[in-house]
Amino acid sequence: MTSRPRMRDPSTMLPGIVAVALFGVLAVVFLGASFQNPAGFQNGANITASIGYAMFNIVSVEGQNIVSSEGFLIAFEIIDLVLVAALVAAVMLARREGGGVFSPLRTDGGKDTGGDDE
Template structure:
């Protein structure tokens, strides 16, 4: 006969309840927010240059800037973390045998190569 699973109550449920509460708050905030109508760009505007000027909060381009410097820094940090993570994941793990080859100046490796060639 099978038994029903029991719900274990305790302090380990607190993070899950906090996550559910945060999700509900964010959902209510998003659904109750009012967003302005999207606006287009002028007909002959240089959009690429204007985006570059807007990222550094310079009012030089054809399109008005909205101070995207903070967003630029967040994107730069995110890409830096992604690059560091990919380098960390691609790194080769060394075994004990590999480290001994490095510490003895390669003598062990030479011995292995020449002994295998003699057989």
């Protein structure tokens, strides 16, 4: 007996159709979008310092070539939230089942010897 997934299962048809439709909508949006020509930054612009100054609401600093960075700040915060969510998910997936933080670690590669270790 094999454990292959059934391809014509009605309970999995609807999510598949929704996924294909969503892909179609996203493809139309991305292919139909028009972008302006890239303008770039002036020579010697300090983008990293500009993001830091925008985070702490510092208006001007002497001797720094600062650019407007509110758009960068929003992207930085979104990436921050996504990375924190990925880190929390990785910790949740990697935690041990059944035990707790204080459960004894096995040094035999996870093999159960069947006897008392204590």
